[in-house]
Amino acid sequence: MTETPAQALHEESARFGERLVGLIQLIFGIVLVQLLVLYRAVVLHPFGAKHYVATVALVVIYLTAFWSWMGWHRLMVIRPYLAIDARGRNVASEYRRFYVDLAIVMTYAYMLLQVNPLTEDPARTLIWILIGYPVIFVLFGVSTILRRHSYREPAGQRLVRNRLVASLIAVVAYAVAYGFGNWSGWHAGALNVAFLVVMVAIVRSYWHFSAERWRGHVQTLRD
Numbered sequence: 001m002t003e004t005p006a007q008a009l010h011e012e013s014a015r016f017g018e019r020l021v022g023l024i025q026l027i028f029g030i031v032l033v034q035l036l037v038l039y040r041a042v043v044l045h046p047f048g049a050k051h052y053v054a055t056v057a058l059v060v061i062y063l064t065a066f067w068s069w070m071g072w073h074r075l076m077v078i079r080p081y082l083a084i085d086a087r088g089r090n091v092a093s094e095y096r097r098f099y100v101d102l103a104i105v106m107t108y109a110y111m112l113l114q115v116n117p118l119t120e121d122p123a124r125t126l127i128w129i130l131i132g133y134p135v136i137f138v139l140f141g142v143s144t145i146l147r148r149h150s151y152r153e154p155a156g157q158r159l160v161r162n163r164l165v166a167s168l169i170a171v172v173a174y175a176v177a178y179g180f181g182n183w184s185g186w187h188a189g190a191l192n193v194a195f196l197v198v199m200v201a202i203v204r205s206y207w208h209f210s211a212e213r214w215r216g217h218v219q220t221l222r223d
Contacts (some may be wrong), residue, residue: 017082067207
């Protein structure tokens, strides 16, 4: 059976989209694995007197990065990169979505680098790690807008917006508590651990409800 031009364009778009996905997968894997090597001492002695906050920070960042990885892959199943439209033209919004998704990977890498000062002093501020989460939620929102533009989907950002607000509140609360409180020694370490737990709870709630929406969307497609 002869392949129509429309089918050829669709297959070419799918192949190019898969290359973009593969590129992000490669960068994501290299960055996370290589940065883990940087914290070899923490991995070998996770509960040492100086390492307990760094250990929690690494667990939180890698865990939230893993959730992002899984959520992104679920999304690629039903909304892959639409690199070429039916007329054979590049879809600019999808290329922008790719760059935004790549920026999310780089944000996680930046957050991992900010763990380094905590390996020597668990009382050091982790404000730059916490700020990474509002940045990631902003990037989630931008990526969602671009995807909906490409696929002509209705607007709706409540899930991202609510978690963005919650993460910003957590960052401000930490900055106030750390800046105006008389924290030192294990008290500062306990404060750091407490706000890492708060942030991971916010991110987890986002991916929980996001997964519920994804399952509902897949069920709609099946029906």
